[in-house]
Amino acid sequence: MWLKIENLSVSYGMIKALNNISFELKQGEIVTLIGANGAGKTTVLNTISGLIKPNQGTIIFNQKNILNFAAHKIAGLGIAHVPEGRKPFPNLSVYENLRLGAYLSNDKDFITQGLSKVFKSFPRLHERIKQPAGTLSGGELQMLAMARGLVSQPNLLMLDEPSMGLSPILVNEIFNIIKDINSSGTSILLVEQNANMALNIASRAYVLETGKITLEGNACDLLNDPRVKSAYLGE
Amino acid sequence: MAYLLQQIINGLQLGSVYALIALGYTLVYGIIRLINFAHGDVFMIGAYLGFYAILRFNLPFPVALIFAMLGCAVIGIVIEKLAYRPLRNAPRIACLITALGVSLFLENFTSLKFLFGPNYLAYPRPFAVVNYNIGSLTISNIQILVFVIAILLMILLQIFVTKTKTGMAMRAVAYDKSTAQLMGINIDYIITITFGVGSALAGAGGVLFGIAYPQIHPFMGIMPGLKAFVAAVLGGIGIIPGAMLGAGIMGMVEVLTSAYISSTMRDAIAFLVLLIVLLIKPAGLLGKSSIEKV
Incomplete structure (x- = not known):
């Protein structure tokens, strides 16, 4: 398995955020973690990218245990993390x-190639190339955050709530771009509250509830699962 | 009128030295939110390194300046590694007290006989002083040198911060350390660079100060350090153009107070200006009142 998370537990002080979770992702897949606010989805991504150190567990990426790698080293392995809330550097262009x-x-060639790729996916960013990032709209900021993750042409792209705060039209646009990115060879780990959209583009999915994985399976099966339907799809 | 212009020239000279020190305060604060109280003492060490380079090693002035800058960069980096890095996750007050401790250590340790010694030393002039008279104004080659070098270093800093990849990374780290790490930026490396650059500027300030006001001693860094710190706060701490602006104002206020009011009042008035500015604009002249991180 290409990305394999095993028995991962994370606490913030006395509070257990993740309780012994395991999941995996094959190269080329879109896997989604869905769940309510506070379920621990962001913690999972922050732990993989090294921002948070877990109490226990293993994270295997490309046959290497990356658990004790510093965050800046993990970025160098080809894992790009697009954080929750976009987190642009607003003071930078x-x-x-x-x-x-x-x-x-x-x-230089690699960077030019990366830039031309992201401008193909996000032409609007090219128009705004000299503007401070702080002046962009919400949708543009999401595009910038994804583009910033993609310039390095990563193997694994981790997206944290890309649909947050966007209009339905923009959400559709963003999810179409995610599908395109995946079909050009980048594996994707997608964290979403918008379960419907996420399950529609993912191949497999995990449901996270208060720090535990309670359901897992093929995305289309979960889309029709009555428990998922009542809890996350509003049916 | 001529007298006023003369004082403005003197103010620019003092302001340029303050600016070189203030930039170090503001750079370090921008990255790790630490007021590095030992920074004034790095400035002092810079003055001494220049002193030895010129007097003992007979190095030409530009070489002596670069020697002092590099020496201070190393000292700044070592201070960060030994004193501040172990406290990276400690409360800010612990870092602040440590900075005061480092400052006292540097002042008293360098006062020892086998180092700089406790005495006042006359600073060597690497070349003869020439005064140029323009009408009733007098400008010395020293004043021109101090001003030109300070401006040159500030331009280089501006280019470094805005045009280079490391400079971009510095600004990114100053804004959001976690996200910067996600880009692959090694925070410790950026902090090292910041201390190195800030200390090198202070070292240059020390040499220029020694040449302009030719007397040095191990406690000479206290007042200029404090003034430069005030200048950085005045302009908006963490903001590079703010440090330059604040330093210009501080130098000017000090010189004009000495000239028109009383030289014993100059420090009091300089700090009074700070109080007034902070009452009206608490974040400093160029500071934004609050940075929202959503």
Whole structure:
């Protein structure tokens, strides 16, 4: 297995955020973690990218246990994390944000290639290239955050709530782009509250409830599962 | 009128030295939210390194300046590694007290006989002082040198911060450390660079100060350090152009107070300006009142 999380537990002080969770992702897949607010979805991503150190567990990526790697080292392995709330650097221009996305590379051709790829997916960013990121709209910020993650042409893209705060039209647009990114070869770990959208593009899914995985399976099966329907799809 | 212009020239000279020190305060604060009280003492060490380079090693002035800058960069980086890095996750007050401790240590340790010694030393002039008279104004080659070098270093800093990848990373780290790490930025490396650059500027400030006001001693960093800190706060701490603006104002206020009111009042008035500015604009002249991180 390409990304394999085993028996992962994380606490914030006395509070257990993740309780012994295990899941996996094959190369080329879109896997989604769905769940309510506070279920621990963001904690999972933050732990994989090294921002949070777990109490126990293993994280195997490409046959390496990356559990004790520093966050900046993990970025260098080809794991790009698009954080919750987009987290742009508002004081930097759009170009500078994207340049930092490829911070670890000094290869001009590689960076130009990465930039031209992301501008193909997000032409609107190209129009705003010199603007400070702080002046972008919510949808543009989500595009910038994803583009910043993609400039480095990662193997694994982790997206935290890309639909948050966006209009339904924009959500559709963003999810179409996610599908395109995946079909060009990037594996995707998608964390979402919008279970309907997430299950529609993912191949497999895990349901996270207060720090535990309570359901897992093929996305289309979960889409029709009565428990998922009543809890997350509002039916 | 000529007298006023003369004082403005003097103010620019003092302000340029303050600016070089203030930039170090503001850079470090921007990255790790620490008021590095030992920074004034790094400035002092810079003055001494320049002193030895010129007097003992007979190095030409530009080489002496670079020697002092590099020496201070190393000292700043070592201070960060030994004193501040172990406290990276400690409460801010612990770091602040440590900074005061480092400051006292540097002042008293360098006062020892086998180091700089406790005495006042006359600073060597690397070249003869030439005064140029323009009408009734007098400008010395030293004043021009101090001003030109300070401006040059500030331009270089501005280019470094805005145009280079490391400079971009510095600004990113200053805003959001977690997200910066997700880009692959090594925070410790950026902090090291920041201390190095800030300390090098203070070192240059020390040499220029020694040449302009030719007397040095191990406690000479206290007042200019404090003034430069005030200048950084005045302009908006963490903001690079703010430090330059604040330093210009501090230098000017000090010189004009000495000239028109009384030289014993100059420190009091300089700090009074800070109090007034902070009452009206608590975040400093160029500071934004609050940074929202959503």
